[in-house]
Amino acid sequence: MSGDRPIIQFNQARYATSADKLSQCPADSLAEVAFAGRSNAGKSSAINTLTQNGKLARTSKTPGRTQLINFFDLNLPGLRLVDLPGYGYAKVPVAMKTHWQQHLDTYLQKRDALRAVVLVMDIRHPMKEFDEMMVSWCQKTGMRLHVLLTKADKLTRGPAQSTLLQLRAQLQKRLGDRVTLQTFSSLKNQGVEELRAIISDILLAELDSLNADERADGTLE
Numbered sequence: 001m002s003g004d005r006p007i008i009q010f011n012q013a014r015y016a017t018s019a020d021k022l023s024q025c026p027a028d029s030l031a032e033v034a035f036a037g038r039s040n041a042g043k044s045s046a047i048n049t050l051t052q053n054g055k056l057a058r059t060s061k062t063p064g065r066t067q068l069i070n071f072f073d074l075n076l077p078g079l080r081l082v083d084l085p086g087y088g089y090a091k092v093p094v095a096m097k098t099h100w101q102q103h104l105d106t107y108l109q110k111r112d113a114l115r116a117v118v119l120v121m122d123i124r125h126p127m128k129e130f131d132e133m134m135v136s137w138c139q140k141t142g143m144r145l146h147v148l149l150t151k152a153d154k155l156t157r158g159p160a161q162s163t164l165l166q167l168r169a170q171l172q173k174r175l176g177d178r179v180t181l182q183t184f185s186s187l188k189n190q191g192v193e194e195l196r197a198i199i200s201d202i203l204l205a206e207l208d209s210l211n212a213d214e215r216a217d218g219t220l221e
């Protein structure tokens, strides 16, 4: 062991595959972080901003752009980002909506590699029904949650900070230190370093524990 911690180079992220249902998902990776949120909240834009690759995840003014679970490989093998379909797009047929919701539910419940959910919310409209469901689910399962209050460019600093502080107090009461929150803007590249640091911490912790296991195995011989 050199002791050097590997670094996630977000700009080297590559599209891996898309899945319409859990059986199509790539083999459970080592660890992945999934971006969830209401349709049009800005999930795909956040992934593109994070990776400095405007073409990585498809974005659109039309809600419901992301209809599949999209996987992106990071530069370190086994680490991935996941773009989840948006919740609550009104114009799709009910049957399709139910299908999305089901595969989203299955993904959340069955995916071993899932280490954290980045819940993306429009800072002007936080904690809608879907967001509440996600928070409750994280509370119940102990899943690590990072809340991205995006489109912060649409508010001035005062109201943006006050939403952040209010929501932080509210969510920390429920989830303790398993929840973190930040403001973000894909348009203004605001909060990108903070998001990179959080995701790196979560995913690299996995490599650390893997290395620790290997070292432990080694000493047993």
Ligand SMILES: Nc1nc2c(ncn2[C@@H]2O[C@H](COP(=O)(O)OP(=O)(O)OP(=O)(O)O)[C@@H](O)[C@H]2O)c(=O)[nH]1
Pocket: 037, 038, 039, 040, 041, 042, 043, 044, 045, 046, 058, 059, 060, 061, 062, 063, 064, 065, 066, 067, 084, 085, 086, 087, 150, 151, 152, 153, 154, 184, 185, 186, 187, 188
């Ligand atoms: N002003 C502003 N607009 C944003 C920001 N992030 C996203 N948008 C816009 O919001 C719209 C939706 O963005 P997407 O990233 O496609 O949203 P999504 O959550 O992936 O949507 P679905 O795939 O439909 O679930 C697009 O028109 C984006 O340009 C932001 O930080 N600021």
Ligand SMILES: [Mg+2]
Pocket: 043, 044, 045, 058, 059, 065, 066, 083, 086
């Ligand atoms: Mg999308």
